[in-house]
Amino acid sequence: MAREIILDVSELEPPQPFEEVLKQLRKLQAGEYIKMLHRKQPLPLIQLLHENGYAVSMSNSPSGLWEIIIWKMSDPVSAADCNTQFGTNIIQADVSSNR
């Protein structure tokens, strides 16, 4: 089982949520993934994560906060676990968008 690191940024003002998640990502070990709790969908962050080899799953929790799950695509333990747990909400890169 991969280890979940919970990061609640729901009461932080921009750009602190962004800084906090990058800080955590730099420390992320193999077999770990991040569950970020945010009041907004951080779309620009998701673009950056995709461009840098991370997979992202996003869903709206019952509390109204967004749950954003982030794991390294190259980490087989986290990828297998996250795909099983959060696979239905994975955000796919939209390759058709070329405007």
Next chain:
Amino acid sequence: MNIRGLSLETIPPIFTPFRFFLSAPLSGILAAILLIYSGTDIWLTRWNINNLALTHLLTIGFMLIVMLGALYQFIPVMTGQLIPGSKKLASSIHIMISLGVLTLVTGFLSHSRIFFILALFFLGIGLCLFAGSLLPLLIARLQNQLIVFLLRILYLVLMVTLGLGLYMLLAHAVPSLEIDFRNYTDLHVLWGLAGWIVLIIMAISSQVIPMFYVTPEFSRNYLKMLSLAILITLVSLSLYQGGYIKALEVLLTLELLIFVVYTLHLIGQRKRKIADVTIYFFRLSLVSLLVGIIIWWLGRYLAQQTFYFLLAIVMIYGLAISAITGMLHKIAAFLIFLHLQKLSLSRPTAISLVPNMKQVISSQNSWIQFMLFLLSYAFILVSVFFPQLTVLAGVFMLLSFSWLAYCLFQAIRRYQKIQLEILALPEMKMSI
């Protein structure tokens, strides 16, 4: 909420919004120079040509230009969709509208038909390109319903305001058509002041206040109903000329009062009580709307010209330009931070080069901006009653817009310098 259909391309190139943000204060500087040059003459009549030129430098040259830049930046972030064609069209639209406002103002000042024809051409093409590029997005099914709803209403109101404006411009450009444009002036002003400006502030507030000040979210249904009510009231006020007018005016007043009280209440509930100067810009903006409502109702006791001037100053300079100036300080710093972070992700050693937001535009510089803005606003209002202060008001306005230009230009120069330093570092994939 459905996450399918989100484009991951939500960060447009930095110069897509910044080309608009950097040029907007230059229109403000021109407006201030015009105020200084006109002196006391500016307050003779609302039909004074310098007055018309100054108003349009501020509304088109500053407000509309910033709004376009902000839409290019924030529509993708809020809806997950880029504005179609944005990469190719943004610079053309920016050039067309900038040339449009310059030729329009030159037309007013010289009263030369050729400039009105050019203005009609540039503004007409620029606005059609923008309206056309936004339309497919606004009629598509999109998530984040509140802002999309507000943008749809804002779009309609803006199109009516600009449509009336272009129609009057046609009257100036082709006098042989004998269009009695003065009939439409009050409608153009009503839709512009009570519609476009109020809806811009509503749309900005609904996104920026909860996001940057960590307040509770605006009630979706409330803002949807309020914006719709404002639209219906404006349509009714434009179509009915009978005894309903007073009732509709009362209705519009109540709608705006509810918005001011509700938004101030939300700001008061913010969780991060750090003194941030941009929040004072928002408060000043909302209080200005309150003052605007009072002027509207007490206007009958004032001289007619004084009433028009005060209302225009409070709504354009007080309500719109104060919130926009504060927002520019906040989002310019944020965008530079975001783009430098983006660059540094694939270069692990670059992270120490990325400045925080306060290092991009310092709190001290934002405070200076607020004080200069406040002084200019106060002097412009007072000079309506004491015209001998007009030049001084113009000088403070010049200082305020020049300071804004300085803050934005030094921020983007800093970005370019750090960008080069980061790009010189070796790139590594999968580095964070």
